[in-house]
Amino acid sequence: MNSRLIANSLRSLKVQNVSVVGSGLMGAGIAQVAAQTGHNVVLNDLNEAALGKAQAGIEKSLGRVAKKMGDEGPKFVEDTMSRMTFTTSIEETAANADLVVEAIVENLGIKQKLFSDLEAAASAQCILATNTSSLPVSAIGANLKDTSRFGGLHFFNPVPMMKLLEVIKANDTSDEVFQAMLDWGKAMNKTTVKCIDTPGFIVNRLLVPYLMEAIRLVERGHATKEDVDIAMKLGAGHPMGPLQLADYVGLDTCKFILDGWHQEYPNEPLFNPVDTLNKLNEEGKIGMKSGEGFYSYKKK
Ligand SMILES: CCCCCCCCCCCCC[C@H](O)CC(=O)SCCNC(=O)CCNC(=O)[C@H](O)C(C)(C)COP(=O)(O)OP(=O)(O)OC[C@H]1O[C@@H](n2cnc3c(N)ncnc32)[C@H](O)[C@@H]1OP(=O)(O)O
Numbered sequence: 001m002n003s004r005l006i007a008n009s010l011r012s013l014k015v016q017n018v019s020v021v022g023s024g025l026m027g028a029g030i031a032q033v034a035a036q037t038g039h040n041v042v043l044n045d046l047n048e049a050a051l052g053k054a055q056a057g058i059e060k061s062l063g064r065v066a067k068k069m070g071d072e073g074p075k076f077v078e079d080t081m082s083r084m085t086f087t088t089s090i091e092e093t094a095a096n097a098d099l100v101v102e103a104i105v106e107n108l109g110i111k112q113k114l115f116s117d118l119e120a121a122a123s124a125q126c127i128l129a130t131n132t133s134s135l136p137v138s139a140i141g142a143n144l145k146d147t148s149r150f151g152g153l154h155f156f157n158p159v160p161m162m163k164l165l166e167v168i169k170a171n172d173t174s175d176e177v178f179q180a181m182l183d184w185g186k187a188m189n190k191t192t193v194k195c196i197d198t199p200g201f202i203v204n205r206l207l208v209p210y211l212m213e214a215i216r217l218v219e220r221g222h223a224t225k226e227d228v229d230i231a232m233k234l235g236a237g238h239p240m241g242p243l244q245l246a247d248y249v250g251l252d253t254c255k256f257i258l259d260g261w262h263q264e265y266p267n268e269p270l271f272n273p274v275d276t277l278n279k280l281n282e283e284g285k286i287g288m289k290s291g292e293g294f295y296s297y298k299k300k
């Protein structure tokens with residue numbers, strides 16, 4: 001039997017210990033929901049400051065969930081937090097994990113390096129998955145020795161509220177790993193949809209052109225950003241307008257996605273650079289998480 005077959009035959013399909021790398025908007029949300037649904041969770045980031053911010057955000061979000069649970073709320077928060085640990089060590093992150101979900105910056109080289117480090121530190125049975133929005137999943141895992149244990153788990157922001165999980169079968173993802181990812185999605189109380197490793201998967205393939213059209217409409221001076229957002233909320237029933245949504249996603253992440261797709265598809269005018277997006281990024285106005293983006297979120 002070759003080493004991949006041995007690894008597959010030994011693989012435990014039950015995911016109980018979940019590690020999440022990257023404790024920003026997405027990683028913190030994924031870790032929170034995993035702990036809420038009874039998993040043991042390790043959350044990793046580069047430094048203690050990022051982890052402290054993530055922990056405070058998780059406690060705040062759990063408080064919002066707990067408010068709806070009456071007397072059981074405080075115990076729910078306590079139990080959930082007791083299942084979480086926070087670390088900057090990759091070895092500690094990988095050591096006992098059945099599944100590692102990566103939610104770090106949207107950069108191919110940085111993600112590839114992380115997965116090489118994770119594979120070296122994790123057990124042969126551990127499933128490795130990326131939450132990338134826009135990069136080819138198979139390319140992120142390309143340097144792994146065992147690419148059959150690797151796939152995509154694309155969550156939506158805010159993770160505690162959004163019901164969808166896109167489960168992505170990369171070129172080499174084994175059937176049993178794909179099934180384990182789908183099963184884990186259900187255990188996370190998400191509705192799963194399956195997709196192959198195609199640009200934007202399902203949601204972003206449709207969402208990105210919509211966001212691009214919205215910003216271009218505003219840049220042409222055909223409508224104000226406020227009116228575009230009002231129009232899509234009241235006319236199309238969206239909970240947020242497109243410019244509000246871009247602020248909510250993070251304009252740094254939007255720029256990483258757009259720049260990456262422009263580089264990949266230079267002849268596609270839809271992905272041409274957007275002046276407003278570049279200017280806001282240069283000014284450090286990267287959306288709600290920085291206090292300002294298209295709109296200001298600073299308390300007056
Ligand atoms: C234009 C520029 C162009 C740029 C280029 C394009 C680049 C491409 C960008 C693509 C990005 C892709 C990103 C990614 O891959 C995919 C995504 O994630 S896309 C984002 C998907 N998310 C959405 O669409 C969110 C839409 N918004 C909402 O659903 C709601 O607005 C909201 C966020 C749920 C908030 O609801 P509101 O009613 O607005 O506000 P409230 O504060 O009253 O909240 C209502 C209700 O929800 C509870 N709640 C909200 N947030 C949380 C939380 N984090 N944790 C726990 N609970 C939460 C809150 O307590 C309220 O509960 P209630 O009191 O009502 O019981």
Ligand SMILES: NC(=O)c1ccc[n+]([C@@H]2O[C@H](COP(=O)([O-])OP(=O)(O)OC[C@H]3O[C@@H](n4cnc5c(N)ncnc54)[C@H](O)[C@@H]3O)[C@@H](O)[C@H]2O)c1
Nearest residue numbers: 022023024025026027045046103104105106132133157249
């Ligand atoms: N923001 C969204 O709406 C959204 C939705 C779905 C998917 N995604 C994807 O999720 C990923 C993360 O996005 P985000 O919005 O949470 O970003 P974010 O900027 O909020 O958080 C990223 C975190 O990763 C940390 N990090 C960077 N490199 C690291 C490393 N080598 N090891 C450990 N931690 C590291 C950063 O310190 C930061 O805390 C990206 O791939 C993005 O495309 C984002």
